[in-house]
Amino acid sequence: MTTDPASPYRIEVRNRHSEFLAQPGKTLLVAMELAASQAIAVGCRGGGCGMCKIRVLAGEYDRKRMSCAHISEQEQAAGFALACRVLPRSDLVIESDHFVEGL
């Protein structure tokens, strides 16, 4: 597992059978777009719409502030997060496609 802060992190998107490399300091969503991947749904890019909701299954990450309209405290504790608000700190294993319309 990569933990060197200068090395890109390997992001495995398990439900999409896909992976991409994330540059340190970039949010997960920006890193995915820079890697020309489409493994996570993209919406507002600012934490407001919930489209990029994922679940982190393994790895370390920091979270910028997230709207509790899309991620409850219980969900945060269970690893759910908004990819546009997540900063990877190690390789990650995630599931994408957790956005549910109308919630």
Ligand code: FES
């Ligand atoms: S893209 Fe809208 S909340 Fe992440």
